[in-house]
Amino acid sequence: MGGLSKRARTFFFAIVGVLALVLAVLALAPILLRDRIEARVKSAISSNIEARVDWRRLNLSIIRSFPNLSLQLSDLVVVGVNTFARDTLLAVPRFRFVIDLGSVIGGLRGNGPLVARSISFDQPRVNLLVRSDGEANWDIIPERDARAGGPARSIEVSLEKLEIDDARVSFDNRASDL
Numbered sequence: 001m002g003g004l005s006k007r008a009r010t011f012f013f014a015i016v017g018v019l020a021l022v023l024a025v026l027a028l029a030p031i032l033l034r035d036r037i038e039a040r041v042k043s044a045i046s047s048n049i050e051a052r053v054d055w056r057r058l059n060l061s062i063i064r065s066f067p068n069l070s071l072q073l074s075d076l077v078v079v080g081v082n083t084f085a086r087d088t089l090l091a092v093p094r095f096r097f098v099i100d101l102g103s104v105i106g107g108l109r110g111n112g113p114l115v116a117r118s119i120s121f122d123q124p125r126v127n128l129l130v131r132s133d134g135e136a137n138w139d140i141i142p143e144r145d146a147r148a149g150g151p152a153r154s155i156e157v158s159l160e161k162l163e164i165d166d167a168r169v170s171f172d173n174r175a176s177d178l
Contacts, residue, residue: 023063034060051089051140052079062101068117069104071097084137087129094122103158118161123168130173 004012038058045053056075064070078090100115129137171178 034058048142049078049140050081050142052081053077055095065098065117067101068098069101071099078140080137080140083131083135084129087137088125088127089137089140090124090126092121092124094120096120096122113158116157116159118163119159120161120163121165121167123166124164126167126169128169128171130175132174134175 037060041058042053054077055073057073059070059072059074061070061072062068073095074093076090076092076095077088079085080087080089097119098117100117103113103115127137
């Protein structure tokens, strides 16, 4: 650096400073916005699923999977409601979802599909149950009444990788004695 002029050094340090600021914003934004994002995720889930969904901790990161956005849920649990209120449908110690940041921005503008780079489940435990009357505990998506809420919104998703490690699935169909 001894051979660089004062102007060149100033320019170099300005570029390094801007890059450090961008990296700091990328690292801190998910931490600072985590509570707001977690509240929105919980709200979206509760309005679209007839089950109790909860987790112990939500982690967001842009740095870990740059240029993608990484969302990780620890101890994700999905429990039924009404007749299945005591039945755990899904328990996952670690759930990770990596999404292309550009597609999120494009999706907010209505351009193009949402590109999920990967979805991974680590040691999921799935308990599928069909009661003797034919009602299934995995039927948790409510039917939409087109007259009440207008046309249903559609979303296009592209998934590149799905990973399920060490899964245990239980299937109990009491209607068919399986």
